[in-house]
Amino acid sequence: MKHVISPLDLSVDELDAVLSLAEKIIDHPENYKTVCQGKKLATLFYEPSTRTRLSFEAAMLNLGGNVLGFSSADSSSASKGESVADTIRVISSYADICAMRHPKEGAPLVAAQYSSIPVINAGDGGHNHPTQTLTDLLTIKKLKGRLNNLTIGLCGDLKFGRTVHSLIRAMIRYDNVKFVMISPDELRIPDYLRTEVLDAQNIPYKEVNVLEPVMPELDLLYMTRVQRERFFNEEDYIRLKDSFILNAKKMKYAREDMLVLHPLPRVNEISTEIDDDPRAVYFKQAQYGVYARMALIMTLLGLDGDGLC
Amino acid sequence: MLNISGLKNGVVIDHIQAGGAFEIYNYLNLDKEDDCSVAIIKNAKSNKTGKKDMIKIEGPIRADLDILGALSPNLTINIIKDGTIVEKRHLSLPETVTNILKCRNPRCITSIEQELPHKFKLADKNTGIYRCIYCEQRYSNRS
Numbered sequence A: 001m002k003h004v005i006s007p008l009d010l011s012v013d014e015l016d017a018v019l020s021l022a023e024k025i026i027d028h029p030e031n032y033k034t035v036c037q038g039k040k041l042a043t044l045f046y047e048p049s050t051r052t053r054l055s056f057e058a059a060m061l062n063l064g065g066n067v068l069g070f071s072s073a074d075s076s077s078a079s080k081g082e083s084v085a086d087t088i089r090v091i092s093s094y095a096d097i098c099a100m101r102h103p104k105e106g107a108p109l110v111a112a113q114y115s116s117i118p119v120i121n122a123g124d125g126g127h128n129h130p131t132q133t134l135t136d137l138l139t140i141k142k143l144k145g146r147l148n149n150l151t152i153g154l155c156g157d158l159k160f161g162r163t164v165h166s167l168i169r170a171m172i173r174y175d176n177v178k179f180v181m182i183s184p185d186e187l188r189i190p191d192y193l194r195t196e197v198l199d200a201q202n203i204p205y206k207e208v209n210v211l212e213p214v215m216p217e218l219d220l221l222y223m224t225r226v227q228r229e230r231f232f233n234e235e236d237y238i239r240l241k242d243s244f245i246l247n248a249k250k251m252k253y254a255r256e257d258m259l260v261l262h263p264l265p266r267v268n269e270i271s272t273e274i275d276d277d278p279r280a281v282y283f284k285q286a287q288y289g290v291y292a293r294m295a296l297i298m299t300l301l302g303l304d305g306d307g308l309c
Numbered sequence B: 001m002l003n004i005s006g007l008k009n010g011v012v013i014d015h016i017q018a019g020g021a022f023e024i025y026n027y028l029n030l031d032k033e034d035d036c037s038v039a040i041i042k043n044a045k046s047n048k049t050g051k052k053d054m055i056k057i058e059g060p061i062r063a064d065l066d067i068l069g070a071l072s073p074n075l076t077i078n079i080i081k082d083g084t085i086v087e088k089r090h091l092s093l094p095e096t097v098t099n100i101l102k103c104r105n106p107r108c109i110t111s112i113e114q115e116l117p118h119k120f121k122l123a124d125k126n127t128g129i130y131r132c133i134y135c136e137q138r139y140s141n142r143s
Ligand SMILES: [Zn+2]
Pocket: A106, B103, B104, B105, B108, B109, B110, B132, B133, B134, B135, B136, B137
């Protein structure tokens, strides 16, 4: 049985299959509305994340399946001290597949070791969030038509932003991918990512502090939030935050076909004035998140076979 | 040349990363080895790495020493019989180790579930870096 705990748990071939299925679902969702009839998805959320939970539940409902679960640790047996291992053993007899969100890193891996149903990591602390990465890849593939030959801009908090780290690890598996990292010096990517991943595999990248001059090079720009609490003092935050806010003025430097992605929720790092720009695809990205999860659920349940097109 | 003066039958654990001797002492439960006399040498001079720790043990030792590579890469084990070194072992690094290294990441699931085994995987053979299988944090014997 297959679990998806880290974004790299799916090989490039497996990922291709899931993404192709997701693209077929986008084109003809009506063909899939009963494929999970009689199946149940358990959403085990030890911390609230309404957006991710609803995305999983919408995915299962779209496939004709049912959902059950809990949305915070207080409403689960964890508040009585039950271990993740015991919880998943019990849930395995109630449901066919589960999505787990947990504040502690590695909790979904523990669950996978004791589970008799597929476990999907729906976010474990600041560690992994593979369905976000899957969503990002689906958005790029569907809207760019490819995952290779891309120059990818990553902007904002590149130090603590796990979505960015996962995206880098996932994208370097494709040919001719380059990165342009735009961040304050304090929030550059961690050293291990530079040495153990990028340098180790000779991936071209550059690190800059200003967005405008590099905009024309980018095929896509992945924005993340720069949080006030990441700065030592208010002055630095005020001085730097505007450099990393995307607005209509900066978008003028971008190519006609550059895409703007963002894992959402946004605060102020993308000005609402560009929401109607066709290059701003972050709401579409959120919608694709449901399709990506539908494809993943079907694949892990072994329902991706022939006869469904 | 390794100085084994005073040792007749026993073991010298050499080339321990400076500062790492106590962890090995504790792991081997040397305080409970009543038939052994044990000497810890901290910050000895080393040609290879500048500074190193050593542990000299006189007497029969029961613990499995081969697992120690995970605690301190480059460590060597010298078996002493009748006052001479009869065997010098360079330890290879085990692929995985269970309940030898402890994950100290407060965000790791092992920090709240005490019964979980602490498991580490060898991430890089050349540098001897181990990472926790749960949180992927790199093992460090400092702090
Ligand atoms: Zn850990």
